[in-house]
Amino acid sequence: MDEKQDLTNLEQERLRKLEGLKDLGIDPYPYKFERSHFISELQKKYVDLANEERTEDMVTVAGRVVNQRNDWMFVDLVDDTGKIQLFSDAKTRPENLQELFKLLDKGDHIGVVGKIRRTPRGALTIDMETVTVLSKTLKPLPEIVEGKRRRLGIADVETRYRQRYLDLIVNEKSKDNLYKKAILMREIRNFLDDQDFVEIETPILNTEAGGAAARPFTTHHNTLGLDLNLRIATELHLKRLAVGGFERVYEIGRIFRNEGISIKHNPEFTSIEVYWAYTDVYDMMNLTEALVRYVAEKVTGSQQVNYQGTDIDFSKPFRRVSMQEIVREHTGKELVGRELNDAFEQHCEEKLIQPTIVYDYPIEISPLAKKHREKEGFVERFELFIYGRETANAFSELTDPQDQRERFEAQAKERAGGDDEAHVFDEDFVNALEYGLPPTSGMGLGIDRLAMFLTDSASIRDVIAFPTMKPL
RNA sequence: GCGUCUGUAGCUCAGCCCGGUAGAGCACUCGGCUUUUAACCGAUUGGUCCUAGGUUCAAAUCCUAGCAGACGCACCA
Incomplete structure (x- = not known):
């Protein structure tokens, strides 16, 4: 031809x-x-x-x-x-x-x-x-034609994602989204660097992917003849750095989770995890709130933003409420353990529109968090919810190596029972804890999700330059 | 993974119910006009009707399977 x-x-x-x-x-x-x-x-x-x-x-x-x-x-x-x-x-x-x-x-x-x-x-x-x-x-x-009018644009959203270069040429908003995400990442670094945090890179390729409950992507190293997993969190390595003496450490990096794709999920996304020695979860609440407020102002020029028609106010102190209290508020029930968390996810989460810190989580679902100093069956953990979406997750880190070993063993049982998202036993991480992790608080935050709020983007694909797509 | 909808010219879409040789506007090209902002006027060009198979004298249209996408639900941050 x-x-x-x-x-x-x-x-x-x-x-x-x-x-x-x-x-x-x-x-x-x-x-x-x-x-x-x-x-x-x-x-x-x-x-x-x-x-x-x-x-x-x-x-x-x-x-x-x-x-x-x-x-x-x-x-x-x-x-x-x-x-x-x-x-x-x-x-x-x-x-x-x-x-x-x-x-x-x-x-x-x-x-x-x-x-x-x-x-x-x-x-x-x-x-x-x-x-x-x-x-x-x-x-x-590409042009969009409406009757006899025409303008530069792309009608087909698939083309916008597959050929982002075209999208950027013809849609100002698409370019602005990525620009603002760049500002967001820069300002997160500025905020933390000003407080003497240091950013250290940890491995993406690991023999076991730990630090979160998710299925990993697998790959293979040829000369070692070794199957490897892409990381699903940066947590366990950053805590090893804390053991080694980095008292204020963080990493902004790509995380890979072998899960479904949706308006809120992309198989690879960007997280930040922060670890701060000699502090507890309550100090981390303050740091997280200050960080989110600061970047909202820097990225949008205001501490009040409109997301999909709803005003979200970062300027006022975030509501802080225990999981039991918020579940009681919405269901009238007194619950503990998994039932408490299930009820929270079913009846409360989507109602937390304004920035809300929910604390005191059941121990069963938090294998890396320290036991609550007062409440039996709970850990010192909080999550930040914005517009009904989990945006950050933090704990007083579990520093007791014997307790950590028991938690991993409990996870291993669940894995054996068929839960392929249960945490993997990381022997070397326990070994690191045996050399002494000082009291430390840690926090992880989904940067893409935060970018969605600050750019008024309906889909996570609008804040990722080249989102995962099926090949044609 | 399940449900609903969609796939026709470079773009946006009509035609499909009720089978009969493929349509419009815009873009492009040519000509005219010339201080515009969707410039305007006229003419021309342009198609594997998502793919494969079936029914039929005849399929964009009806049937079957598949591919791709959007949205919703489920899992997940």
Whole structure:
């Protein structure tokens, strides 16, 4: 088959234009281009320029052509910072520009030199004097057509995730989500680093995946002839670091769990775990609350955010309530153990819209947390709920190696009984505890979920650049 | 894993109930017009109707199986 027949007319047309550029001696994929300004800098600098006012200021910008009107008389150019209009009168433009525009398409990257003015209708505009092709596009940008209206966009959400580069070109919100997630991660680090925490990387490949109740992904090391598991938490290694003397340690990292995919779940996601020696779960409550409040402000500019139509207020002290109390409040029942947790998940969780710290968890479901200093059958643990979703999980860490061994043994029995999500016995971790972990509190937080709240994203896929997809 | 819905031109969709040689708008190309913001006017081009099989003289349309996706439920952070 002739390869050309597989291409759409639109693509063949662009290939023809590419050849046309080469025929003119133009390199459609040059190496470098020096700009005098980012577009947003120009918009800011000339904000007071009046309508119809012209300047003699020569500027150089570069970006992607996102729209063109009247035979390239008006062009909208976008760079990483903003959008500006370009102008060239079809009647009076020089021959070389006339020829060049015939070979350009919407979507192409160009560099432009020209003088700044403001049109009678108020658009800041550069009168194009020279135009440099910076990258010729061979495929048209996706557009959404609504009746006779059309605009850049992608109607099919699958395409947005599979071809994120297109999504980023045409959807400002998608780019903003990822930008804000980057700010979120930066500010978490700033917050902790300011308090002398250090970030240390721990292994992703492990013989056993411990530290959480989840099924792992498995892989294989060839030269060792060894099956390995991808980590499901960073917990056990970070606590080993605490044993080794890192009193304030954390890791932001990718976690892999072999579970279902949903609007709230991606097989790989980003967590932060923090371990803080010589403190207990109540100190960690304060740290977590302060951290969440701080990043909300830094990412959104406010401590009050709107998520999917609901106002969430991070500015007020978070409600703190024991699991038994909240279950009593919603069911009138006095429960303990798994029944308590089941009732909590069934009747209470989804009602915790405003940030709420729920503490005192049953010991059965918390094999890495220290026994409650007063309440029999409970551990010193809390979870932070926002919009009914578990967002953070923390305990006074279990430091007693003999107790830890017994807890692992109880988990091993459940695993033997068919629960393939029960914790794995980690002998070396118990060994580490036998060398002495000081009193320590620890906390884990789902960064993607927090990013969802701070970007008003309905799906976790909207805050992960390349979410897991089935191959086509 | 279960349920509901969807798959037709580059894009957005109509046609399917009731079988009869594939339609619209936009995009692209060409021509006209020219200070626009969805520019406008005219013409042309463009299709493996998701895939495979079946029924039929005849299938986008009816039947069966499959593939892909969205949403909801279950598991999970």
